[in-house]
Amino acid sequence: MGLWNAIAVGFKEIWAHKFRSLLTMLGIILGVSSLVAMSALVEGMEKGSREALVAVGGLQKFRIESQPVPVEQRHLRDFATGVTLGDVYAIQNNAPEVLKISPEMRLDPPPTIGANGKSVRTWSTAGVWPVQLEMMEHKLEHGRCFNEVDDELARSVCVIGTGIRDELWGNPDETGEEVIPIGRTLTVNGYPFTVIGMFERYESDSDRKARLLRKAEEEERRAKGLTNNVTGPKRMRGWNGNRRGGFAFWIKNNTVYMPLNTMWIKLLSGQTNRPSDKRLSEMEIKVRDVSKLELALSEIRNVMMVRHRGIEDFNFRTQEDWAEQINVFIKNARLSGGLIAGISLLVGGIGIMNIMLASISERIREIGIRKAVGAGALDIFTQIVVESTVIAVIGGLAGLVASYGLIQLIVAFTPTDNAPILTVGAMAMAFAASAVIGVLAGLFPALKAARMNVIQSLRYD
Amino acid sequence: MALLELRNVSKIYHLGGEEIRALDDVTLDIEAGEFCSIIGPSGSGKSTLMHILGCLDSPSRGTIKLDGVEIQKASTSQLAQIRNRKIGFVFQFFNLLPKLNVVQNVELPMIYSGVSGRERRERALKALELVELGNRLKNRPSQLSGGQQQRVAIARALVNDPKIIFADEPTGNLDTHTGEIILELFRNLSRQGRTVMLVTHNPEIAAVTPRRIEIRNGKIADKVDARLAGLDRKVAGAGAAAAH
Numbered sequence: 001m002g003l004w005n006a007i008a009v010g011f012k013e014i015w016a017h018k019f020r021s022l023l024t025m026l027g028i029i030l031g032v033s034s035l036v037a038m039s040a041l042v043e044g045m046e047k048g049s050r051e052a053l054v055a056v057g058g059l060q061k062f063r064i065e066s067q068p069v070p071v072e073q074r075h076l077r078d079f080a081t082g083v084t085l086g087d088v089y090a091i092q093n094n095a096p097e098v099l100k101i102s103p104e105m106r107l108d109p110p111p112t113i114g115a116n117g118k119s120v121r122t123w124s125t126a127g128v129w130p131v132q133l134e135m136m137e138h139k140l141e142h143g144r145c146f147n148e149v150d151d152e153l154a155r156s157v158c159v160i161g162t163g164i165r166d167e168l169w170g171n172p173d174e175t176g177e178e179v180i181p182i183g184r185t186l187t188v189n190g191y192p193f194t195v196i197g198m199f200e201r202y203e204s205d206s207d208r209k210a211r212l213l214r215k216a217e218e219e220e221r222r223a224k225g226l227t228n229n230v231t232g233p234k235r236m237r238g239w240n241g242n243r244r245g246g247f248a249f250w251i252k253n254n255t256v257y258m259p260l261n262t263m264w265i266k267l268l269s270g271q272t273n274r275p276s277d278k279r280l281s282e283m284e285i286k287v288r289d290v291s292k293l294e295l296a297l298s299e300i301r302n303v304m305m306v307r308h309r310g311i312e313d314f315n316f317r318t319q320e321d322w323a324e325q326i327n328v329f330i331k332n333a334r335l336s337g338g339l340i341a342g343i344s345l346l347v348g349g350i351g352i353m354n355i356m357l358a359s360i361s362e363r364i365r366e367i368g369i370r371k372a373v374g375a376g377a378l379d380i381f382t383q384i385v386v387e388s389t390v391i392a393v394i395g396g397l398a399g400l401v402a403s404y405g406l407i408q409l410i411v412a413f414t415p416t417d418n419a420p421i422l423t424v425g426a427m428a429m430a431f432a433a434s435a436v437i438g439v440l441a442g443l444f445p446a447l448k449a450a451r452m453n454v455i456q457s458l459r460y461d
Numbered sequence: 462m463a464l465l466e467l468r469n470v471s472k473i474y475h476l477g478g479e480e481i482r483a484l485d486d487v488t489l490d491i492e493a494g495e496f497c498s499i500i501g502p503s504g505s506g507k508s509t510l511m512h513i514l515g516c517l518d519s520p521s522r523g524t525i526k527l528d529g530v531e532i533q534k535a536s537t538s539q540l541a542q543i544r545n546r547k548i549g550f551v552f553q554f555f556n557l558l559p560k561l562n563v564v565q566n567v568e569l570p571m572i573y574s575g576v577s578g579r580e581r582r583e584r585a586l587k588a589l590e591l592v593e594l595g596n597r598l599k600n601r602p603s604q605l606s607g608g609q610q611q612r613v614a615i616a617r618a619l620v621n622d623p624k625i626i627f628a629d630e631p632t633g634n635l636d637t638h639t640g641e642i643i644l645e646l647f648r649n650l651s652r653q654g655r656t657v658m659l660v661t662h663n664p665e666i667a668a669v670t671p672r673r674i675e676i677r678n679g680k681i682a683d684k685v686d687a688r689l690a691g692l693d694r695k696v697a698g699a700g701a702a703a704a705h
Contacts, residue, residue: 369556373570374545376538454517
């Protein structure tokens with residue numbers, strides 16, 4: 001019997017038992033759609049994480065920060081200086097693999113930023129060199145950044161992110177008017193600073209889309225004459241915790257940068273016991289070539305070791321750790337999701353096998369007749385395997401369609417920053433898995449049918 | 462050389478350690494073109510003999526030659542091929558597939574011998590013309606009378622142009638009149654030179670065939686029981702009437 005004949009017979013058999021076949025397919029449909037939906041979700045998460053990684057500078061970048069002296073060097077702790085501005089100059093001069101280096105001085109505890117009768121605390125308040133803007137991928141939208149002169153003269157100027165503006169002068173989405181606070185004054189721990197620049201708003205692609213959509217809808221409502229019936233001031237403060245993946249963007253938006261010297265002279269001096277060497281919270285370093293990251297690290301390590309006289313009071317923090325964490329997380333998510341979807345596919349396969357067994361025991365006589373007129377064991381075997389495969393493949397196709405709906409459903413119920421991404425690879429894999437399961441589920445029933453005795457099955461009632 | 466040659470064929474079943482000889486040392490020749498009946502009481506082994514002759518089953522001992530080829534050692538799939546190409550079956554309960562219509566049922570053996578779709582249809586139509594059912598092609602078996610169903614079964618048996626046709630109680634499930642029509646069909650086939658074997662316990666039918674083989678306790682009886690073979694005068698008269 002040709003394959004086409006077998007497939008035609010398979011379709012006829014499915015059509016003859018529509019409801020039963022549909023129920024059987026349901027298992028495969030659920031399995032395939034959950035597999036595809038899961039992979040789309042993970043794909044979305046991965047994209048979101050990578051976006052966040054790029055937002056903070058990518059793999060080329062790493063950080064050196066102070067750390068407590070290790071146990072075996074405790075007796076030297078009085079000589080430990082931590083990361084200092086002197087280190088920055090030394091690395092600049094002695095490590096050729098370093099492309100950019102940016103020192104950072106922060107206040108601990110985080111300072112209170114005040115203006116307009118409101119106040120906000122943020123960890124991202126730092127004294128930096130202008131190069132920090134390139135380092136952290138900041139983009140100025142309004143005003144200017146401070147320059148070497150501002151740094152030299154320790155002027156009280158600052159550049160802020162939109163998050164700070166939102167907190168102090170109101171969010172344009174809520175107030176309806178955009179405040180550009182250039183020239184206004186804010187206070188950092190009580191010291192007045194002039195805002196001379198503001199960054200653009202950082203957000204993930206999906207956040208931006210969602211925000212623009214909201215805005216467009218609102219404008220449409222206004223155009224129709226409907227008022228925005230907000231009953232009172234809505235207050236959203238800090239990081240809105242249920243928005244996963246947006247943390248990196250939120251931190252970035254809540255930045256307050258001032259010249260390093262300003263931070264040192266006006267806010268920090270007198271706090272350290274060794275004012276002669278300006279202590280940093282950390283420094284950010286960008287290397288020329290990611291592939292030579294190891295070389296750059298050892299160069300810098302040598303410089304640092306010499307300057308610190310062998311005291312390891314500093315620590316390297318590469319983004320590779322983060323990238324690695326992302327990879328591990330994605331792998332785990334994929335594994336657990338795949339496992340669950342795989343189990344549901346397996347259950348679907350068992351359902352098919354079950355129905356095929358029921359089907360052949362109700363067709364014993366038919367099989368006997370087919371054999372009597374000349375069907376070989378292989379013909380019967382093929383027919384049953386093809387039937388179960390046809391069920392599984394139809395179920396798989398339906399599952400692909402269902403997966404689209406499932407993803408929409410998941411998105412509707414759990415709005416995440418990371419929109420799921422439907423990939424052709426995942427769909428192809430899920431479909432192939434359904435076909436394989438169909439074949440496997442058919443094997444045992446097919447073997448049973450092929451082995452049936454002709455005479456006994458002819459006599460069966 | 463005979464079409465079918467059986468030499469010392471035995472079929473032995475083991476039931477709970479007990480040996481049951483369904484066929485015991487049967488030697489038999491059937492020539493091409495013969496019209497022959499196998500008779501015998503229930504449990505005599507005539508069905509077993511037909512199964513072995515019809516390649517549905519293999520003997521425990523002995524040799525069988527069909528058309529010059531020894532088949533006692535053939536595998537199940539080889540037997541399936543032989544059934545497909547050389548043997549046609551007609552059963553007591555018709556054994557048509559209820560989900561297929563008349564043409565599809567007749568086409569069934571050709572599906573397994575790899576005949577192309579168009580030729581299948583042509584040959585099926587020709588076979589159905591032969592049994593005068595050319596007008597019921599699209600009907601399901603359940604929409605046909607018993608006699609019509611049996612004629613479809615005969616068309617199916619003929620469609621691959623077999624060397625030999627086996628009919629197992631072909632009239633057993635039909636009324637007398639319809640049975641006569643079916644029997645007449647077999648006689649016509651025999652007249653056209655086909656080899657036909659009827660298995661029956663009905664003396665009237667046995668009387669129609671020129672040759673009768675009686676099985677008793679798994680052996681071929683030396684002398685055919687006149688009453689069973691329909692040679693008893695009274696029954697013979699009825700048989701002759703049935704034949705005409």
